[in-house]
Amino acid sequence: MSDAASVTPPRSFEEFWPHYVLAHQNPVNRALHFVGLTLAMRLVKKGLKERRVAPFLLAPLTGYGLSWVGHFFFERNKPASFSFPLWSLRGDFRMWNRIAQRKMGEELERARAMERARKESARTADPARTAAS
Numbered sequence: 001m002s003d004a005a006s007v008t009p010p011r012s013f014e015e016f017w018p019h020y021v022l023a024h025q026n027p028v029n030r031a032l033h034f035v036g037l038t039l040a041m042r043l044v045k046k047g048l049k050e051r052r053v054a055p056f057l058l059a060p061l062t063g064y065g066l067s068w069v070g071h072f073f074f075e076r077n078k079p080a081s082f083s084f085p086l087w088s089l090r091g092d093f094r095m096w097n098r099i100a101q102r103k104m105g106e107e108l109e110r111a112r113a114m115e116r117a118r119k120e121s122a123r124t125a126d127p128a129r130t131a132a133s
Contacts, residue, residue, distance in 0.1 A: 018110070024075065025075065026070070026075045029067075030070070030104060031070075032070035033067045034096055036063040036065065037067075037096045043058050064081065067092070
């Protein structure tokens with residue numbers, strides 16, 4: 001999540017989504033999320049089909065485990081699941097879907113453009129910053 005998100009918490013998932021996207025700029029991180037969530041969903045399906053508990057217990061370990069490796073070692077940031085667990089999970093599914101549709105690049109560009117506009121607006125709104133530039 002960007003610094004702005006930590007100062008002003010998002011009030012809705014749609015407000016949260018661009019911050020989530022910006023926290024997933026590294027392609028290896030996104031790939032680990034995709035693989036982790038895919039494996040987690042397969043484990044849940046297996047648990048339902050076989051009526052066993054073990055796959056249900058392994059699902060979050062697999063999904064979060066791979067995602068957190070992506071954040072800690074590739075993205076080098078704190079997972080959004082620590083601060084916004086439900087919105088983060090919803091974001092994981094939305095990102096999984098966008099990756100599957102090959103539309104995540106568009107989402108990333110849109111989020112970057114929004115962040116640039118936010119920073120420019122903050123810079124021009126603060127006369128001290130503008131004078132120092």
